[in-house]
Amino acid sequence: MEDKFDCIVIGAGVAGLAAAMTLARNNMKFLLIEKGEFAGAKNVSGGVLWGSDLNKLVPNYWEEEDGGWERYINHRRLTFMDEESTFSLDFKSKHFNETPYTGVVVLRSKFDNWLAGKVQEAIDASDFAMDSFIATDIKVDEVIMENDKAVGIKTGEDEFHADSVIIAEGVNNLLTRQVGLQDKYVPADHMLTGIKEIIRFDQKVLEDRFQLNGLSGMSNEFVGWATNGIEGGGFLYTNRDTISLGLVLGLKDLREKQQKPYDVLNHFKQHPTIADAIKGGEIVEYSAHVVSSGDSRVMPKELYKDGILLVGEAANLLMNAGKAIQGMDYAMRSGILAAETIVEAKAKGDYTSSTLKEYRTKMDDSYVMKDIKGFQDAVHLLHTDTMQQKVPNLVCDFGRQFFTIKNEPTPKSEKMLLGAIKRHSSLWELAKLGFKARKSL
Amino acid sequence: MKLLNLSEQLGLVSYRNQAKSEIKPHIIVDTDICNTTCPHKCTTWVCPANCYTMDDAGKVHFQVEDCIECGTCMYACDQGAVDWNYPDPEIGRGVTWNFG
Structure with a gap:
């Protein structure tokens, strides 16, 4: 691994894997580094992956017997909640059964690992089958900068060199801050903490209870009493034989109203509607993940600098404008666009900002930045x-x-x-x- | 359904290097800052694993053992008290999610 890579991708989450897949398909020589034991080992989402970009990365992924995803969404529900009641907007449609699906529920420990397997297949089929790598269990300590341009990464005593670095480290964006793309302190008032329980059922019970058919699934968001007066909302997504039940809670409100996230989660679970939905289930995991509200004020100043591109939640690309909590789809699209920009940079032989700024243009032209810009008022209104x-x-x-x-x-x-x-x-x-x-x- | 308290919830988490007696903490908190100049002690309310606690005298204490690497404190603390890092794969604690 002494030679220089075209690109080092830091983080094997959705954004990093999407970037890696695109690099492999374009015959680039790259290193994908993941700090967890395997891709997905440290990743948590709600989580629905919205849109159909997954089909670009893994064409006809639904044909695989046991793909990495849990269920496709054909039933959506938005629920208003007070102490005693729930009143829902409920939409279920046969048209959601058509492929490519427009939303799949995922559990990241399984999904990311599956997607990493697909990336490895793409590497094996590329010109750099022996020279591109997915390396796990390695924590990147530092992006090496020379004359303010990224030239590689440092992990412990080891250094790896590359013409470019894609930072896909997730919301805890230490390296993004290290290279100066995000301020040391991000306004916490626009940040929330997401907490979640995975609750297991007999699969038949789950399918009957939520009227699931085959691999169809439901997504349900909650607003109101669910959060006990704290800014945020709740969610319930159906997996194969579990549900993901959780809350997203504003840090500022938790602090000012002196409440703890896990207490609010138990409050939510005691609502009669939720109690009926989770009856007989067994909690098998409790997890958490800090998230942005989608307020553009927490986003980094820029998405690129010499030799560096920023993708996914490292750039706090996430939004809930009332229709859905979107984050993984933004991660996927930004990963693809970043890798495409690196491919162009290699062709030009120029990895400086003058080429990498194209990534910004691609992002601005994509639905990701158009939606984030276009729905800022909705984000504020919802909160x-x-x-x-x-x-x-x-x-x-x-x-x-x-x-x-x-x-x-x-x-x-x-x-x-x-x-x-x-x-x-x-x-x-x-x-x-x-x-x-x-x-x- | 039976509700779980936090220690029961955290009991479901798979932590790495659990058998090792000496672990290298991945978060260093300067609680002197929490206990002198911090006006809000936000971490004691927002941490989903209750790693930050306030005692009866209003003093902040920190323990890293239950940390699930969510990053909430890294964003919540704007006083410079929290030095956040990911755990070292070899000698750090930290999580491996079974579901995620």
């Missing part, structure tokens, strides 16, 4: 107290009246709605909200 508390309470209050039959004269729905609005908010507040929502969503 307001009105959306987090008042709307869920109002919706559930209305639902309770609307669906209750009392053998008494029934008031008109409008009257019920106005009553609910007055109890939890005001017409004026909702008019403002509606106006903002129309513009931002």
Whole structure:
């Protein structure tokens, strides 16, 4: 491994693996370094991988008997929650059964390891079958800079050299900070902590309970009482024979309202709707992962510098604008685009910013940056107290009246709605909200 | 379903190098900063593994053993008290997720 690589990719998560796959397919000589025992060993997500980019990396991945993914999403649900009730928007459609799927649930320890196997196959089929490597159990201490250009990495006493480095280290972006692309302190007010339990069931019980068919799956997000007054939300995703149940909770609110994440999770699990959903299950893992709210203020100043490209959550590429929590798909697309830029840089023989800035252009032209820029107002709106508390309470209050039959004269729905609005908010507040929502969503 | 408390939840985590008596801590916390100048002691509320605790006198204590490498404290601390790193694969503690 003495020779210089075209590229060193740091981190075998979704972003790093997508980059590595693209490099291998383009006959590049690279080293993919992972600090865990295997790819995925240290990775945690909610997690749904949205969109169809996976099909670009592993064409017709669904044909494989036991691929690395858990279930494809054909059933989506957004649930408003108050203390006693849940009121859901529920959408299930046959069109989601068509391939390529538009969302698959994954468990990262299995998924990333599977994807790394596919990358190894691509390496074996490339011109550098003997010279490109996936190396695990190696922690990168430092990106080696010469004249402010990256020339390799250092791990313990060892150095590896390359024309370029793709930093795919994830949200705990120490190297990103070391090379000066992100400030030492990121405003914690726009960061949340995600915590999750994996709960196991008999597979038949799980499939019957959530009306799953074959490998179909459901994603359910929760807003309101779930978080006990803390900014954030909840999620439930169905895996093969487990569910991923968790919360994403704002650091600022936890601190100010003096609550602990695991207490809030147990609070969520005691809601009657959730208690029914998880009845009889066995908790098999508890995990956590800090995440950005999608506020662009926590994103690094730039995504490149001489010899370096930044991908995935290392660049805090993540967003929840109300439709879905997106992060792994951003990681995948940014990994692909970064690797394509490295391929161009090699062809030109220039790995400086003047070539690597093309990555920024590709990202700006992609749905990733277009969505992150276009939905900033939605991110801010979703994190307001009105959306987090008042709307869920109002919706559930209305639902309770609307669906209750009392053998008494029934008031008109409008009257019920106005009553609910007055109890939890005001017409004026909702008019403002509606106006903002129309513009931002 | 029975709820688990935090120690039961953490009991489900697979930590590396658990058998080793001497581990190299991957997070160093200067609790002097927490206990003198820090105005919010944020880590004691947000850590999902309760590695940061506040005693009855309001003093912050830190233990690295239960850390699940989520990175929450790295972002939560803006006072320069938390020196965060990933655990060394050989001599550090740290996690290997079974599900992730």
